[in-house]
Amino acid sequence: xxxxxxxxxxxxxxxxxxxxxxxxxxxxxxxxxxxxxxxxxxxxxxxxxxxxxxxxxxxxxxxxxxxxxxxxxxxxxxxxxxxxxxxxxxxxxxxxxxxxxxxxxxxxxxxxxxxxxxxxxxxxxxxxxxxxxxxxxxxxxxxxxxxxxxxxxxxxxxxxxxxxxxxxxxxxxxxxxxxxxxxxxxxxxxxxxxxxxxxxxxxxxxxxxxxxxxxxxxxxxxxxxxxxxxxxxxxxxxxxxxxxxxxxxxxxxxxxxxxxxxxxxx
Numbered sequence: 001x002x003x004x005x006x007x008x009x010x011x012x013x014x015x016x017x018x019x020x021x022x023x024x025x026x027x028x029x030x031x032x033x034x035x036x037x038x039x040x041x042x043x044x045x046x047x048x049x050x051x052x053x054x055x056x057x058x059x060x061x062x063x064x065x066x067x068x069x070x071x072x073x074x075x076x077x078x079x080x081x082x083x084x085x086x087x088x089x090x091x092x093x094x095x096x097x098x099x100x101x102x103x104x105x106x107x108x109x110x111x112x113x114x115x116x117x118x119x120x121x122x123x124x125x126x127x128x129x130x131x132x133x134x135x136x137x138x139x140x141x142x143x144x145x146x147x148x149x150x151x152x153x154x155x156x157x158x159x160x161x162x163x164x165x166x167x168x169x170x171x172x173x174x175x176x177x178x179x180x181x182x183x184x185x186x187x188x189x190x191x192x193x194x195x196x197x198x199x200x201x202x203x204x205x206x207x208x209x210x211x212x213x214x215x216x217x218x219x220x221x222x223x224x225x226x227x228x229x230x231x232x233x234x235x236x237x238x239x240x241x242x243x244x245x246x247x248x249x250x251x252x253x254x255x256x257x258x259x260x261x262x263x264x265x266x
Contacts, residue, residue: 006199008072009163012079013145014192024136026076027128029086030069032062032093032101038209039065057094066104067211071202073110075163080141084131085112091119111135148190151183152222155193156233160217164202169217175233178222182231190229197235204236 008026016023033054037044039061042051053061069085076083085105087098098114105112113131116124145162146155153171160166171179182188200206203215223232253264 006195006197008076008079009145009159010194012081014194016142017144017148018192022140022142023081024138024140025082025084025132026079027084027086027132028069028072028076029088030101031088031090032097033090035065035069035101036061037065038068039063040209041065055092057097059096059100062097062100063104065210066101068202068209070104070108070110071165071211073108078143078145078162080143082135082138082140083110084128084135085110086128087112087114088118089114089116152188152193152231152233153179153183156195156217156219159193159195164197164217165211165213166203166215166217169219172218172220175219175221178224182222182224188231191224191231192229194230194232195235196223196232196238196240198238204238206236 008028011023011026033050036054036058041053041058041061044050044054073083073085085101087093087101089098102112102114111131111134113128115128117128118124146158150158153169157169160169182191197204197217198206201208201212203212204217205212205215208215217235219233219235220237221234223234224230225232249264253262255262
């Protein structure tokens with residue numbers, strides 16, 4: 001599922017604020033398979049066949065997993081932006097599963113639309129497009145989660161409780177040391193807070209699905225990016241994406257336009 005706790009939180013409190021633009025709607029993309037996993041479905045292993053729970057109808061798993069969906073919906077509503085749930089339908093999803101999702105969304109007071117664009121192209125996205133247009137016609141009252149004069153650790157505490165559902169934040173000694181330095185230096189007053197956390201769970205533990213309770217967010221480090229003016233609290237054991245080398249391999253790869261032969265791969 002497209003997580004409102006990671007991408008949307010930054011879009012809401014950083015990009016929207018800095019750009020001065022007010023979005024009319026936020027589309028929350030969900031799949032039946034992802035919701036079944038959040039409902040207690042078995043682990044998915046890359047390269048192995050999907051367990052039958054994800055390819056056969058299972059309304060019980062699906063309904064249990066919607067707790068995660070509606071947590072994200074509530075996060076979007078806190079911002080004042082209108083949410084629309086997009087069901088990205090797979091060919092294995094049944095009509096009963098789609099109907100259940102739409103029924104539950106209606107009960108929670110959120111627009112919901114099925115999208116079959118992967119199968120039917122633009123024609124398959126008409127229902128979603130109409131829902132988005134309808135949502136855009138409603139007023140928006142944007143409300144940021146924190147003021148810019150709020151200290152870094154208070155911001156993280158607020159994000160952890162209000163967006164992730166944590167009971168609080170535990171700071172490692174290194175993270176505490178850095179936070180104290182950043183908070184005491186006026187240079188960092190206008191730096192953005194960019195959380196770094198797994199997208200596989202609302203918590204900092206990717207194995208905890210649904211809506212975890214009774215947990216605390218662990219911050220082990222804070223990374224500083226002076227050019228972008230970002231301070232990035234690191235939650236849990238997440239690894240950073242490696243950057244491109246100074247002399248990347250693509251410079252040595254070429255294609256012979258006459259023969260189609262590729263050189264430089266090995």
